[in-house]
Amino acid sequence: xxxxxxxxxxxxxxxxxxxxxxxxxxxxxxxxxxxxxxxxxxxxxxxxxxxxxxxxxxxxxxxxxxxxxxxxxxxxxxxxxxxxxxxxxxxxxxxxxxxxxxxxxxxxxxxxxxxxxxxxxxxxxxxxxxxxxxxxxxxxxxxxxxxxxxxxxxxxxxxxxxxxxxxxxxxxxxxxxxxxxxxxxxxxxxxxxxxxxxxxxxxxxxxxxxxxxxxxxxxxxxxxxxxxxxxxxxxxxxxxxxxxxxxxxxxxxxxxxxxxxxxxxxxxxxxxxxxxxxxxxxxxxxxxxxxxxxxxxxxxxxxxxxxxxxxxxxxxxxxxxxxxxxxxxxxxxxxxxxxxxxxxxxxxxxxxxxxxxxxxxx
Amino acid sequence: xxxxxxxxxxxxxxxxxxxxxxxxxxxxxxxxxxxxxxxxxxxxxxxxxxxxxxxxxxxxxxxxxxxxxxxxxxxxxxxxxxxxxxxxxxxxxxxxxxxxxxxxxxxxxxxxxxxxxxxxxxxxxxxxxxxxxxxxxxxxxxxxxxxxxxxxxxxxxxxxxxxxxxxxxxxxxxxxxxxxxxxxxxxxxxxxxxxxxxxxxxxxxxxxxxxxxxxxxxxxxxxxxxxxxxxxxxxxxxxxxxxxxxxxxxxxxxxxxxxxxxxxxxxxxxxxxxxxxxxxxxxxxxxxxxxxxxxxxxxxxxxxxxxxxxxxxxxxxxxxxxxxxxxxxxxxxxxxxxxxxxxxxxxxxxxxxx
Numbered sequence: 001x002x003x004x005x006x007x008x009x010x011x012x013x014x015x016x017x018x019x020x021x022x023x024x025x026x027x028x029x030x031x032x033x034x035x036x037x038x039x040x041x042x043x044x045x046x047x048x049x050x051x052x053x054x055x056x057x058x059x060x061x062x063x064x065x066x067x068x069x070x071x072x073x074x075x076x077x078x079x080x081x082x083x084x085x086x087x088x089x090x091x092x093x094x095x096x097x098x099x100x101x102x103x104x105x106x107x108x109x110x111x112x113x114x115x116x117x118x119x120x121x122x123x124x125x126x127x128x129x130x131x132x133x134x135x136x137x138x139x140x141x142x143x144x145x146x147x148x149x150x151x152x153x154x155x156x157x158x159x160x161x162x163x164x165x166x167x168x169x170x171x172x173x174x175x176x177x178x179x180x181x182x183x184x185x186x187x188x189x190x191x192x193x194x195x196x197x198x199x200x201x202x203x204x205x206x207x208x209x210x211x212x213x214x215x216x217x218x219x220x221x222x223x224x225x226x227x228x229x230x231x232x233x234x235x236x237x238x239x240x241x242x243x244x245x246x247x248x249x250x251x252x253x254x255x256x257x258x259x260x261x262x263x264x265x266x267x268x269x270x271x272x273x274x275x276x277x278x279x280x281x282x283x284x285x286x287x288x289x290x291x292x293x294x295x296x297x298x299x300x301x302x303x304x305x306x307x308x309x310x311x312x313x314x315x316x317x318x319x320x321x322x323x324x325x326x327x328x329x330x331x332x333x334x335x336x337x338x339x340x341x342x343x344x345x346x347x348x349x350x351x352x353x354x355x356x357x358x359x360x361x362x
Numbered sequence: 363x364x365x366x367x368x369x370x371x372x373x374x375x376x377x378x379x380x381x382x383x384x385x386x387x388x389x390x391x392x393x394x395x396x397x398x399x400x401x402x403x404x405x406x407x408x409x410x411x412x413x414x415x416x417x418x419x420x421x422x423x424x425x426x427x428x429x430x431x432x433x434x435x436x437x438x439x440x441x442x443x444x445x446x447x448x449x450x451x452x453x454x455x456x457x458x459x460x461x462x463x464x465x466x467x468x469x470x471x472x473x474x475x476x477x478x479x480x481x482x483x484x485x486x487x488x489x490x491x492x493x494x495x496x497x498x499x500x501x502x503x504x505x506x507x508x509x510x511x512x513x514x515x516x517x518x519x520x521x522x523x524x525x526x527x528x529x530x531x532x533x534x535x536x537x538x539x540x541x542x543x544x545x546x547x548x549x550x551x552x553x554x555x556x557x558x559x560x561x562x563x564x565x566x567x568x569x570x571x572x573x574x575x576x577x578x579x580x581x582x583x584x585x586x587x588x589x590x591x592x593x594x595x596x597x598x599x600x601x602x603x604x605x606x607x608x609x610x611x612x613x614x615x616x617x618x619x620x621x622x623x624x625x626x627x628x629x630x631x632x633x634x635x636x637x638x639x640x641x642x643x644x645x646x647x648x649x650x651x652x653x654x655x656x657x658x659x660x661x662x663x664x665x666x667x668x669x670x671x672x673x674x675x676x677x678x679x680x681x682x683x684x685x686x687x688x689x690x691x692x693x694x695x696x697x698x699x700x701x702x703x704x705x706x707x708x709x710x711x712x713x714x715x716x
Contacts, residue, residue: 109468109469109470110530110533110534110537111468111470111471111475111533111537112470116470117470167705167709168708168709170709176469177708177709179469179470180469180649180704180708181705181708181709183470183645183646183704184646184700184701184702184704184705184708185701185705187641187642187645187646187696187697187700187701187704188697188698188701188702190641190697191642191693191694191695191696191697191698191701192698194562194565194566194691194693194694195566195690195691195694195698197562197566198562198563198566198691198694202555202558202559203555205558205559205562206552206555206558209548209551209552209558210552213548213552288541288544288545289537289541292537292541293538293541296534331549333553335549335552336548336552338545338548339545339548339549339552340545342541342542342544342545343542343545343546345538345541346538346539346541346542346545347538347542349534349538350519350535350538350539353519353520353522353523353531353534353535354519354522354523
């Protein structure tokens with residue numbers, strides 16, 4: 001132990017170190033630049049999304065109002081009516097992207113986003129269950145289904161994640177087994193959703209289908225708060241835990257050899273991922289594809305070896321807010337935001353894959 | 363020494379093959395034979411069991427002494443074609459799953475990753491929405507066209523990166539294209555409730571109502587895909603060592619992967635055209651098969667095909683029995699029954715990594 005303490009802090013050649021007390025980071029200008037650009041896009045998207053509507057408010061006015069200025073009428077529209085929706089989108093996108101970055105890094109597989117390994121399917125099944133069967137009880141059931149929907153989704157998501165984890169447990173949780181168990185549970189839950197969609201009245205089926213695709217319609221401050229709290233608690237936890245992710249990229253045995261308590265670290269990181277995506281899904285539905293694409297875009301944007309958590313958070317939020325802006329304005333009817341996240345996220349990822357190759361070949 | 367040394371190739375040829383442990387070989391043979399027997403049994407059950415109760419004697423008579431009674435017609439024109447479609451589609455999906463997991467070296471890959479299901483769904487939805495198609499036979503060609511177009515798009519996009527189609531670029535391109543096509547499908551379905559009403563029954567995946575015409579339409583494609591798949595087994599074994607090693611062993615990695623994608627498209631596209639998108643078989647069957655055969659594709663492919671066929675037939679028969687006289691669609695039964703079984707298997711056996 002004494003030997004380890006007396007060693008000089010690790011250095012990365014050619015990189016300056018940032019030290020704040022016991023914490024040290026490597027200063028990477030590209031990460032900082034990409035992060036700042038992401039934040040700028042996010043703020044601009046938020047301002048545009050808040051400004052466009054029946055009453056148009058210009059971007060500078062929106063920003064002034066958000067900073068405390070503006071007249072009362074604009075204040076009411078911006079803060080009372082429109083901001084909660086955009087903020088829900090940003091927070092939900094960030095939470096899903098963060099969860100995706102964690103699971104992709106732990107499992108070492110770009111396809112291992114929470115919605116592929118079953119962490120959000122439980123929320124979907126529970127929500128569709130409430131929508132389809134709640135409608136059977138007339139107006140009472142309808143009201144209950146509206147009020148209880150986020151709660152049911154939250155419980156469903158946590159239950160399915162717990163079930164996957166418990167079933168994958170055999171003297172520790174190995175990444176590969178967790179993924180396979182997740183696939184099995186995911187398939188079952190999707191089958192339940194499909195069965196419910198087939199037996200439902202077609203209007204309920206349409207409502208359920210909208211929810212499955214992820215929608216920000218009618219989201220208020222009551223949707224903002226839970227996601228904000230979850231992010232405030234879980235993101236710092238994830239960032240502290242994430243220092244072991246670099247070692248986990250090697251293999252379980254190598255990571256153990258480097259002194260990482262692999263099972264404990266993985267369990268805690270998975271818990272944060274589950275928490276993030278369950279709360280997010282409960283608020284806005286399982287916004288398809290954000291959890292998969294945002295970390296992959298972030299990884300390519302900063303040129304990292306694994307999905308970076310902070311940049312993923314920013315990109316997820318920006319992607320969702322811009323998608324919501326398009327979902328509201330670009331098409332005749334308002335579409336669920338989850339549809340648009342795929343339509344703008346997918347081509348960008350494809351472009352990044354193609355561009356990466358050309359530069360290397362040249 | 364210099365003059366007596368044989369050419370390098372001859373050395374390689376004459377080297378003895380590493381012996382396969384007899385326990386492994388026996389296990390593979392037992393799995394293959396057991397699955398064949400199981401498949402015959404499942405075919406019989408699929409013909410004999412259904413909404414209308416028909417005695418075994420009558421089933422037999424429908425084959426050997428066809429007289430055109432109601433039972434004979436049910437057996438010959440409904441249940442036999444349905445069983446054939448089930449066997450074809452199940453085998454095709456099992457094979458396609460093993461192929462895609464081999465080519466992407468990713469245990470999370472299923473044939474749908476090439477965009478086959480998403481492409482088929484989008485074009486079927488367009489068929490319903492724009493052309494008003496609502497018959498099963500009408501869906502088949504729409505689904506096939508969509509599946510093929512999507513797979514081509516995924517392969518081309520996944521090949522644009524460095525070194526052509528690598529496992530990671532293929533998987534990511536597939537996921538991206540699948541998500542985008544799914545988004546378009548959702549948009550159409552949400553705009554038009556009538557389309558949703560027709561689409562939701564196709565999207566579940568079912569064997570009900572598939573007649574001999576459907577079987578005849580998809581059989582040539584599945585046959586061709588199966589031949590290509592079996593022929594590519596040795597190359598897949600080399601690919602499993604990594605692209606660089608495969609290249610150094612003399613394999614043209616790009617060509618092998620292109621051939622593999624053609625086979626997957628034929629197999630999964632035809633299966634999806636016949637019975638709608640069924641995700642579970644292609645994803646799970648290769649994992650189960652691998653736990654019997656190990657990673658050797660020459661064994662993995664046939665065992666996956668048989669296992670897929672058995673699984674689909676079992677799920678279809680169970681779906682006919684549980685809610686008699688109604689039916690539960692095979693896609694739902696598959697995942698609801700197969701899911702827990704798969705989880706049990708994953709816990710019990712040590713799964714072989716891709």
